[in-house]
Amino acid sequence: MKEKNPNLYEGMYVLKATLSDDARNKALDKIKAGITSRGGEVVKAHDQGRRRLAYEIDGLKEGHYYVLYFNVIPAAINELWQEYHLNEDLIRFITLRTEKVMEKIEFKVLEEQQ
Amino acid sequence: MMNRRPKSPTSEFQDFRSSRRRKRCPFVTAGFKDIDYKDTNTLSKFITERGKILPRRISGVSAYFQKRLALAVKRARHMALLPFVADV
Numbered sequence: 001m002k003e004k005n006p007n008l009y010e011g012m013y014v015l016k017a018t019l020s021d022d023a024r025n026k027a028l029d030k031i032k033a034g035i036t037s038r039g040g041e042v043v044k045a046h047d048q049g050r051r052r053l054a055y056e057i058d059g060l061k062e063g064h065y066y067v068l069y070f071n072v073i074p075a076a077i078n079e080l081w082q083e084y085h086l087n088e089d090l091i092r093f094i095t096l097r098t099e100k101v102m103e104k105i106e107f108k109v110l111e112e113q114q
Numbered sequence: 115m116m117n118r119r120p121k122s123p124t125s126e127f128q129d130f131r132s133s134r135r136r137k138r139c140p141f142v143t144a145g146f147k148d149i150d151y152k153d154t155n156t157l158s159k160f161i162t163e164r165g166k167i168l169p170r171r172i173s174g175v176s177a178y179f180q181k182r183l184a185l186a187v188k189r190a191r192h193m194a195l196l197p198f199v200a201d202v
Contacts, residue, residue, distance in 0.1 A: 012193055053194040092193050107153040110144050
């Protein structure tokens with residue numbers, strides 16, 4: 001039994017920070033195009049900006065973080081992953097099923113216990 | 115909702131900590147629904163200087179949230195938001 005209904009996914013993408021703004025936007029468009037070309041729809045895109053990587057990846061110390069929320073059929077996820085692995089500008093990615101779109105990426109602050 | 119294991123009253127380790135109060139899970143107290151891997155500020159409170167996940171016997175996190183916490187930390191590590199090993 002194959003599911004044909006689209007699911008909501010959350011994807012986080014780390015692009016090389018060494019790219020120029022143009023090249024980076026192009027790389028992001030390529031990611032979005034990958035989703036839309038498979039009948040998906042990008043619901044929300046968050047630009048998280050440059051961030052220091054917690055550890056070096058391929059000699060890189062910084063990455064540009066994006067969080068996308070999108071609807072796509074489950075069968076497309078595998079294809080997307082294959083595409084991502086071939087994408088050299090993309091250093092890390094994660095895609096997860098999610099229930100709702102976060103309009104803002106901010107969190108409750110956990111209060112220190114005494 | 116969640117089972118909190120009662121601590122044995124004879125535990126000699128209780129004196130070890132300055133207070134005798136039973137630890138409450140910080141996530142239950144704060145009313146968290148889930149722990150997000152993007153929430154590095156919160157996650158970093160539950161890892162050691164080295165980058166290891168704190169055991170819940172130290173942090174007092176409930177079993178339910180410790181599972182979620184561990185998963186979130188591992189996801190964050192993959193995305194290079196948190197270190198696998200940090201230099202001390």
